[in-house]
Amino acid sequence: MPHKKDRSGSTVEKVTRLDLGGEIREQLLPFCRLTKPGEIWEDSISGHRVGLLDATNRADIKSLFGKNKVALFINDPPYNVKVGNVNTANLSKVPLSDYLAFSEAWVKNALRICATNAHFYVWLGADIKDNSQPFPDFMLMMRDFSPKVKPRNFITMRNQRGYGTQKNWMWVRQELLHYVAGNPEFKVTYTDIPKILKGYYKSVGGKITDNMERSKSKNIRPGNVWVDIQQVFYRMEENVPGCYAQKPLKSIERIVETSSRKKDLVADFFSHSGTTLIAGERLGRKVYILDNDPVFAELTIRRLENLRETGGRTGWQWNHPFSEITKH
Numbered sequence: 001m002p003h004k005k006d007r008s009g010s011t012v013e014k015v016t017r018l019d020l021g022g023e024i025r026e027q028l029l030p031f032c033r034l035t036k037p038g039e040i041w042e043d044s045i046s047g048h049r050v051g052l053l054d055a056t057n058r059a060d061i062k063s064l065f066g067k068n069k070v071a072l073f074i075n076d077p078p079y080n081v082k083v084g085n086v087n088t089a090n091l092s093k094v095p096l097s098d099y100l101a102f103s104e105a106w107v108k109n110a111l112r113i114c115a116t117n118a119h120f121y122v123w124l125g126a127d128i129k130d131n132s133q134p135f136p137d138f139m140l141m142m143r144d145f146s147p148k149v150k151p152r153n154f155i156t157m158r159n160q161r162g163y164g165t166q167k168n169w170m171w172v173r174q175e176l177l178h179y180v181a182g183n184p185e186f187k188v189t190y191t192d193i194p195k196i197l198k199g200y201y202k203s204v205g206g207k208i209t210d211n212m213e214r215s216k217s218k219n220i221r222p223g224n225v226w227v228d229i230q231q232v233f234y235r236m237e238e239n240v241p242g243c244y245a246q247k248p249l250k251s252i253e254r255i256v257e258t259s260s261r262k263k264d265l266v267a268d269f270f271s272h273s274g275t276t277l278i279a280g281e282r283l284g285r286k287v288y289i290l291d292n293d294p295v296f297a298e299l300t301i302r303r304l305e306n307l308r309e310t311g312g313r314t315g316w317q318w319n320h321p322f323s324e325i326t327k328h
């Protein structure tokens with residue numbers, strides 16, 4: 001990872017968490033292109049769309065998707081937990097019944113535009129201090145949508161940095177639910193981790209074979225526990241300053257490569273830093289994406305433009321995504 005300081009010599013992130021409100025939001029809002037709810041930005045190069053829309057609003061989803069059907073959903077809604085112990089406008093904690101009504105509304109909207117054969121991924125968390133909600137509740141709610149969508153898997157991604165005390169297991173996990181509609185294709189991908197364990201013997205055609213000779217790759221498959229993905233932090237190129245819930249590009253690209261084909265339509269109802277859009281652009285998929293916050297919708301558009309203008313930079317590291325504003 002290149003480690004360059006900016007001109008001022010500082011490596012401190014130039015934008016504070018945008019969900020905390022205050023002065024920074026007021027400064028950025030005049031530079032946002034989508035300001036009125038319902039507005040949509042069209043990308044003239046690859047045909048992506050970014051909407052300032054509400055995932056729970058049926059008309060909003062209809063206006064973004066029209067008659068198009070989605071082959072892959074990657075949704076990362078707010079988890080109904082306070083991040084860093086703060087209740088914020090974007091991540092407010094609500095009663096569980098309200099959270100489930102919110103979840104049911106966006107899932108219903110998604111299923112209206114779902115292709116016959118499609119993958120449906122949802123990142124979610126469990127608030128252990130609040131009876132593990134909303135993770136199990138969401139899973140139970142999803143049963144109401146069976147057999148239209150059915151569980152296919154349940155992935156855990158391991159973070160490097162955890163949180164917690166010496167008196168408990170360190171919390172290092174992120175959960176990713178995988179559902180499918182119909183019977184969509186699935187392309188096997190591999191990690192960069194070499195296979196090192198020998199000794200799993202099986203008889204093939206009367207000959208005893210070791211797992212190393214049977215395998216198709218020298219590397220291991222990700223399986224449903226991902227241990228090879230770096231969490232985003234401010235020194236990484238892909239970092240989008242101001243974002244507080246950015247998913248690693250590698251995790252989203254793994255989903256896109258495995259669960260969609262070139263030119264498929266990919267949907268993300270909760271854009272934030274626009275990771276799904278960047279993954280789609282890099283891998284040749286069209287992405288329709290939305291966020292109900294004008295600053296995150298703008299960051300999403302800018303991240304795509306920045307990728308193209310810089311010949312491939314996936315974020316701003318610790319630098320300011322709004323070049324109009326110089327000091328913070």
Ligand SMILES: C[S@@+](CC[C@H](N)C(=O)[O-])C[C@H]1O[C@@H](n2cnc3c(N)ncnc32)[C@H](O)[C@@H]1O
Pocket residue numbers: 053054055056076077078079090243245246247248269270271272273274275276290291292293296
């Ligand atoms: C957990 S973040 C998504 C992170 C994203 N996967 C990334 O890698 O950057 C959730 C986002 O959902 C947005 N959001 C919350 N409620 C929404 C709604 N009803 N409709 C659309 N977006 C919403 C928030 O503004 C926030 O940016």
